[in-house]
Amino acid sequence: MRTIRVKASVEYDVIIDGGILPRAGELSLPVCGACSACIVTDDTVDALYSKTLEKSLLDSGFRVVKFVIPHGEASKSTTSLINLLEFLAENKLTRSDCIFALGGGVVGDLAGFAAAVYLRGIKFIQLPTTLLAAVDSSVGGKTAVDLVAGKNLAGAFHQPSLVICDYKTLDTLPPEIFSDGCAEVIKYGIINDRPLFELLKSGIRNNLEEVIAACVLNKSRIVAADEFDTGMRQLLNLGHTVGHAIEARSEFGISHGSAVAMGMAIVTRAAVSMGLCPENDLGEVVEMLESASLPTRCPYGADELVGTALGDKKRFGDTISLVVPYSIGDSRLYKINVNELKDFFERGLKE
Numbered sequence: 050m051r052t053i054r055v056k057a058s059v060e061y062d063v064i065i066d067g068g069i070l071p072r073a074g075e076l077s078l079p080v081c082g083a084c085s086a087c088i089v090t091d092d093t094v095d096a097l098y099s100k101t102l103e104k105s106l107l108d109s110g111f112r113v114v115k116f117v118i119p120h121g122e123a124s125k126s127t128t129s130l131i132n133l134l135e136f137l138a139e140n141k142l143t144r145s146d147c148i149f150a151l152g153g154g155v156v157g158d159l160a161g162f163a164a165a166v167y168l169r170g171i172k173f174i175q176l177p178t179t180l181l182a183a184v185d186s187s188v189g190g191k192t193a194v195d196l197v198a199g200k201n202l203a204g205a206f207h208q209p210s211l212v213i214c215d216y217k218t219l220d221t222l223p224p225e226i227f228s229d230g231c232a233e234v235i236k237y238g239i240i241n242d243r244p245l246f247e248l249l250k251s252g253i254r255n256n257l258e259e260v261i262a263a264c265v266l267n268k269s270r271i272v273a274a275d276e277f278d279t280g281m282r283q284l285l286n287l288g289h290t291v292g293h294a295i296e297a298r299s300e301f302g303i304s305h306g307s308a309v310a311m312g313m314a315i316v317t318r319a320a321v322s323m324g325l326c327p328e329n330d331l332g333e334v335v336e337m338l339e340s341a342s343l344p345t346r347c348p349y350g351a352d353e354l355v356g357t358a359l360g361d362k363k364r365f366g367d368t369i370s371l372v373v374p375y376s377i378g379d380s381r382l383y384k385i386n387v388n389e390l391k392d393f394f395e396r397g398l399k400e
């Protein structure tokens with residue numbers, strides 16, 4: 050078992066262990082007492098893990114209600130949010146009660162946003178069941194739903210009160226969803242953790258506890274330094290500006306993890322071509338992504354990506370901030386003029 054303390058505006062623990070879901074009730078008692086608990090989950094995770102969580106909460110004296118959404122990004126909507134808020138009110142949850150988000154990033158983002166706005170804010174506990182949620186979305190307090198105009202356009206910063214990560218639950222993940230999470234794991238190594246990158250060479254599945262703990266530690270340090278995303282937290286966007294453009298261009302037919310993997314390969318290739326990063330590191334990045342069954346080549350040209358990328362949230366006037374690896378373990382914010390973006394993409398897309 051590992052426990053990592055996140056020191057954001059609210060401090061909380063991330064507890065990482067295989068097989069701790071049956072202890073979730075007991076672990077939550079110090080954080081919220083035996084209150085009314087609303088489990089929020091999706092239908093897939095519900096069938097696999099809700100009973101275990103529910104039993105654990107009941108055994109510890111909680112009153113339990115459950116709200117289940119259909120699995121998939123389409124459920125991260127304003128409609129689900131309103132339905133969840135009405136459900137909380139119908140079930141008379143009060144300010145001293147707590148939401149338990151059991152699932153991947155979709156459940157965590159939706160449940161976290163509901164916790165942020167219900168009664169102007171109640172507690173919530175994250176119980177991530179995907180690799181992406183374990184290493185990224187469950188920590189750091191970004192919550193959101195999607196609008197018709199785009200992903201994550203309505204949300205709030207609202208830190209969880211506790212994160213309980215039972216990595217045994219990742220055993221049931223379909224391989225492609227596990228691979229999606231691997232993109233985020235590899236990202237931490239390239240951003241600022243060469244030792245983690247080396248550890249990944251012996252396999253992510255073989256070292257889950259150590260790998261998740263290293264990623265959470267990285268994220269917790271970044272969140273402690275820049276909780277509200279005005280500087281250093283932007284480093285977590287490595288591969289994401291290009292990745293979001295690829296996802297959007299494919300009308301979300303290419304998964305987020307695959308798009309971020311292509312994005313990381315593209316920015317590293319561009320960095321090598323501009324003389325910022327040694328060529329050898331590009332080889333290592335590509336090999337690592339491929340070993341996690343992730344793609345490193347993009348089906349689109351620079352012209353097809355640049356328009357979407359220019360709408361990125363990280364654009365300020367005529368400049369856009371990209372995250373560029375100077376070497377594995379040393380990525381930096383790199384501001385370029387919007388006129389130079391196409392050239393940057395072309396360098397990254399070259400054979």
Ligand SMILES: NC(=O)c1ccc[n+]([C@@H]2O[C@H](COP(=O)([O-])OP(=O)(O)OC[C@H]3O[C@@H](n4cnc5c(N)ncnc54)[C@H](O)[C@@H]3O)[C@@H](O)[C@H]2O)c1
Nearest residue numbers: 093120121153154155156178179181182186191218221222
């Ligand atoms: N808040 C943040 O900081 C942050 C960071 C990164 C991503 N995100 C968000 O996270 C979301 C993506 O999260 P995700 O990749 O976890 O997707 P997801 O929540 O949709 O889960 C992927 C699929 O895996 C299934 N699943 C989950 N756990 C399972 C298990 N243990 N066994 C079998 N199947 C399981 C789900 O039912 C779903 O179909 C996006 O909406 C993204 O915007 C948020």
